[in-house]
Amino acid sequence: MIEALAGLRWHFLTNDKGYQIRAATIMPHGKAKGCVLLLHGLSEFTEKYYEVITDLIKRDMMVVTFDWVGQGGSENIITNSQKRHTQGFDQDVADIDKIYHELLIPLLPKKDFPKYMIAHSMGGHLGLRYLAExxxxxxxAAAFSAPMLGIASVEAIAAPIRKRIFAFAERMLDKSYVPGGTDWTGxxxxxPGHSIFSSDKERDSWQNAWCKKNEKLKDGAATWGWLREAYKSCQYMAQEDILKRITTPVFIAYAGKEALVSNNAITTALKIIPRVKGAFLPLAKHEILMESNNIRNQFWAGFDIMISNLATHPH
Incomplete structure (x- = not known):
């Protein structure tokens, strides 16, 4: 596990709702070829992505990343609680724009400097929504690891029942844990390696290792309020006219052993997004960027080819 990154700078910004966002930037050792905005998944944090950031530095990329409000080193929404609640997905998208304009753009050496996005799971959903809006x-260009365009557990419930459950939860359970949810236990x-997240023993251990080092990074389960907002935003992003607005060149990798997000929603999006390439990784679990080297290398190959193609054929 990489425990520190030389040259990483922490930044603290306040969003439109008054919540503090913890962000980080780092420069490559030589001349930068581009800048990557890195977006994490639910209950993740910057420290967990030190290896990914290192991979990008080796590609001569500047990196800008941040912890979503409600997790990591950013401000909690429910004070003194490990509950992963929500400020609203619309505000999360607005936070991307804030980071883009207030942190990423000022770093760039020139106006037309190449900018890329890499995003995982919930971060992938929010990144795609940002592009669409x-x-x-x-x-x-933008590369996505198992983007949350649908939630597997919710998709398994019949639509009429789903609607009634969320209506009741909104009235009675908004800040309560989802069924079976508790504070962080690890x-x-x-x-590690046998979870639903990754088959790689070492990388699958990093989240717990960091949480044991820093209590602030511990998140329990999501609340009903988070699940409701996530579902509503997934319904919104399922619309064909919304997906067609994503004209950015896009690469999407998705996992054969997926247990959290909906692969059906991803494959549907792959048929609609105008400039998209998909890669189905049959042996991968959900956290593709935290998987074995063979699986991770397939993601990075997709990213590298996309960047190379842009350099050769910019339009």
Whole structure:
């Protein structure tokens, strides 16, 4: 596990709702070839991505990343609680724009400097939504790991029942844990490599290791409020006219052993997004960037080819 990154700078910004966002930037050792905005998944944090950041530095990329409000080193939404609640997905998208304009743009050496996005799971959902909502030209290309365009457990419930459950939860349970949810225990990753997240023993251990080092990084389960907002945003992103607005060149890798997000929603999006290439990784679990080297290398190959193609055929 990489425990520190030389040259990493921490930044603290306040969003439109008054919540503090913890962000980080780092420069490559030589001349930068581009800048990557890195977006994490649910209950993740910057420290967990030190290896990914290192991979990008080796590619001569500047990196800008941040912890979503409600997790990591950013401000909690429910004070003194490990509950992963939500400020609203619309505000999360607004936070991307804040980071883009206030942190990423000032780093760039020139106006037309290449900018890329890499995003995982919930971060992938929010990144795609950001592109769809008028920001497709902000990035030269974007790569996604198992983007949360649908939630597997919710998709398994019949639509009419789903609607009634969320209506009741909104009235009565908004800030309560989802069924079976508790404060952080670390049990879901108690046997690294055998969890639903990754088959790689070492990388699957990093989330718990960091949480034991820093209590602030511990998140329990999501709340009903988070699940409701996530579901609503997934319904919104399922619309064909919304997906067609994503004109950015896009690469999407998705996992054969997926247990958290909906592969059906991903494969549907692959048929609609105008400039998209998909890669199905049959042996991968959900956290593709935290998987074995063979699986991770397939993601990085897709990213590298996309960047190379842009350099050869910019339009």
């Amino acid at each position: 008028g920001h497709a030209d902000n990035f030269a 049990l879901e990753r108690a046997m």
